[in-house]
Amino acid sequence: MSDVNTIEELKKQEEYMDMLKDILFMRYNNIQPKAHVRTYGCQQNVADSEKIKGMLETMGCVLTENADEADIIIFNTCAVREHAEDRVFGNVGELKALKRKKPSLLIGLCGCMMEQKHIAERIYKSFPYVGMVFGTHVIHKFPEMLYNAVTTGKRLVERGEDDGKIYEGIPMHRDGSFKGWLSVMYGCDNFCTYCIVPHVRGRERSRKPQIVIDEAKAMIKSGYKEITLLGQNVNSYGKGFEEKTSFPELLKSISEIDGDFWIRFMTSHPKDASKKLIDVIAGSDKICNHIHLPFQSGSDEILKRMNRHYDKEKYMEIVNYAKKKIPDLSLTSDVIVGFPGETYEDFQKTLDLIREVEFTSLFTFIYSPRVGTPAAKMDDPVPYEEKSKWFSELLKVQEEIAAKRCAEMNGKTYRVLVEEQKKDGILCARTQNNIIVEVSGSEELIGTFQYAEVTESRNWILRGKLV
Ligand code: SAH
Ligand code: SF4
Numbered sequence: 001m002s003d004v005n006t007i008e009e010l011k012k013q014e015e016y017m018d019m020l021k022d023i024l025f026m027r028y029n030n031i032q033p034k035a036h037v038r039t040y041g042c043q044q045n046v047a048d049s050e051k052i053k054g055m056l057e058t059m060g061c062v063l064t065e066n067a068d069e070a071d072i073i074i075f076n077t078c079a080v081r082e083h084a085e086d087r088v089f090g091n092v093g094e095l096k097a098l099k100r101k102k103p104s105l106l107i108g109l110c111g112c113m114m115e116q117k118h119i120a121e122r123i124y125k126s127f128p129y130v131g132m133v134f135g136t137h138v139i140h141k142f143p144e145m146l147y148n149a150v151t152t153g154k155r156l157v158e159r160g161e162d163d164g165k166i167y168e169g170i171p172m173h174r175d176g177s178f179k180g181w182l183s184v185m186y187g188c189d190n191f192c193t194y195c196i197v198p199h200v201r202g203r204e205r206s207r208k209p210q211i212v213i214d215e216a217k218a219m220i221k222s223g224y225k226e227i228t229l230l231g232q233n234v235n236s237y238g239k240g241f242e243e244k245t246s247f248p249e250l251l252k253s254i255s256e257i258d259g260d261f262w263i264r265f266m267t268s269h270p271k272d273a274s275k276k277l278i279d280v281i282a283g284s285d286k287i288c289n290h291i292h293l294p295f296q297s298g299s300d301e302i303l304k305r306m307n308r309h310y311d312k313e314k315y316m317e318i319v320n321y322a323k324k325k326i327p328d329l330s331l332t333s334d335v336i337v338g339f340p341g342e343t344y345e346d347f348q349k350t351l352d353l354i355r356e357v358e359f360t361s362l363f364t365f366i367y368s369p370r371v372g373t374p375a376a377k378m379d380d381p382v383p384y385e386e387k388s389k390w391f392s393e394l395l396k397v398q399e400e401i402a403a404k405r406c407a408e409m410n411g412k413t414y415r416v417l418v419e420e421q422k423k424d425g426i427l428c429a430r431t432q433n434n435i436i437v438e439v440s441g442s443e444e445l446i447g448t449f450q451y452a453e454v455t456e457s458r459n460w461i462l463r464g465k466l467v
């Protein structure tokens with residue numbers, strides 16, 4: 001919650017930002033310094049990077065997409081799988097040459113990887129040109145850390161303890177002008193046995209409903225057409241409030257704000273997804289008919305060992321209820337292949353579930369052991385090569401389903417939000433159920449709602465025309 005301590009803390013940080021305005025300006029020869037923030041990982045990190053960018057702008061920096069021209073580089077890292085971490089290690093290695101060319105370059109690493117002691121230590125030792133290492137729990141102190149780094153010239157590492165607080169009012173630079181993220185809660189209490197997130201993001205805490213609703217109102221007023229509500233498990237929103245507000249209630253309140261806009265949300269944990277949630281989605285045309293509902297595995301035995309607190313039957317119950325209530329519903333999901341001890345028979349149950357639900361798309365991962373999680377200590381006899389084969393089998397099954405789902409959309413007309421223009425001039429427009437339709441049209445349509453008739457479906461790419 002935003003309390004006296006957090007308000008005072010942020011006031012202090014404002015003073016640091018104020019001082020840094022002059023200090024940075026002089027350090028970079030009386031030119032506004034350029035700052036580059038690169039984000040790895042999920043939307044939680046994207047939202048955090050928007051705060052880092054907001055603070056950098058308040059310190060007088062201009063943001064750049066080009067690391068080569070930057071005076072300050074911040075990498076906001078993800079720890080969810082080994083591959084994600086390897087990419088960061090590789091990319092940080094590449095910064096060495098930039099630092100050699102420009103000794104005044106300030107490099108900082110933050111985010112989920114840095115909340116792991118062994119990683120923070122490895123980074124500090126391996127990359128002496130990295131000046132600041134800080135974790136997710138202390139990003140509100142970024143101005144103070146930058147001030148100390150600049151004024152002392154010393155390298156610093158800050159990995160705070162999770163203080164369970166929410167720091168409301170950190171400046172924010174939103175990346176998009178018509179699609180925006182809105183965090184409703186932080187952290188995770190679920191401790192799925194494979195997952196590092198609760199270890200690096202701390203305990204679950206929800207922002208007050210009125211603060212979230214006011215922020216949504218302000219976004220809509222300034223022209224946002226799509227707001228995605230964010231949390232690792234939005235369905236447990238409001239835990240610990242004196243006056244309980246559930247996620248469906250929050251969702252409903254936001255959908256009742258005046259204006260023409262869409263709402264999305266992620267992520268829903270199946271154990272807490274209620275019929276009330278489905279009814280609220282079904283009852284509003286502003287809430288997109290798309291639910292991201294990660295099932296992870298179709299085998300009850302594996303789900304139990306993942307500590308997911310639902311079985312296939314419970315998952316299918318909510319899916320079938322949602323399909324019945326929400327017309328044109330699109331379901332997407334996350335799935336892990338090769339959890340420790342998973343057999344080929346378990347894996348077949350995952351394929352069965354995929355065939356039964358017919359997801360429009362899937363985020364698919366091969367299990368990656370994470371230091372400090374219970375699953376990393378479980379027996380894992382199936383070799384990686386075998387898991388890769390299963391993985392390819394899964395992709396093939398899903399590709400056929402996605403193609404079929406897309407083909408069903410052929411000939412129909414949908415309301416779409418035009419998102420971007422590709423290099424060949426074609427516009428990409430997204431339907432409520434989260435499918436892209438490619439259409440011809442002028443650039444001015446970006447950020448507006450239109451209607452598109454689907455005229456052609458090729459695998460999972462849809463072509464259409466504006467009507
Ligand atoms: N809070 C969300 C997921 C956040 S992490 C939820 O519970 O659904 C995003 C996805 O990464 C997870 O859904 C899971 O499929 C995958 N994931 C997490 N840890 C993983 C690991 N150790 N190995 C492989 N995939 C993992
Ligand atoms: Fe990880 Fe599970 Fe929390 Fe999702 S719900 S972030 S998978 S621990």
Ligand code: F3S
Pocket residue numbers: 040041042043044045077078079080112113196197200201
């Ligand atoms: Fe990665 Fe952290 Fe998100 S570990 S998936 S960036 S919460």
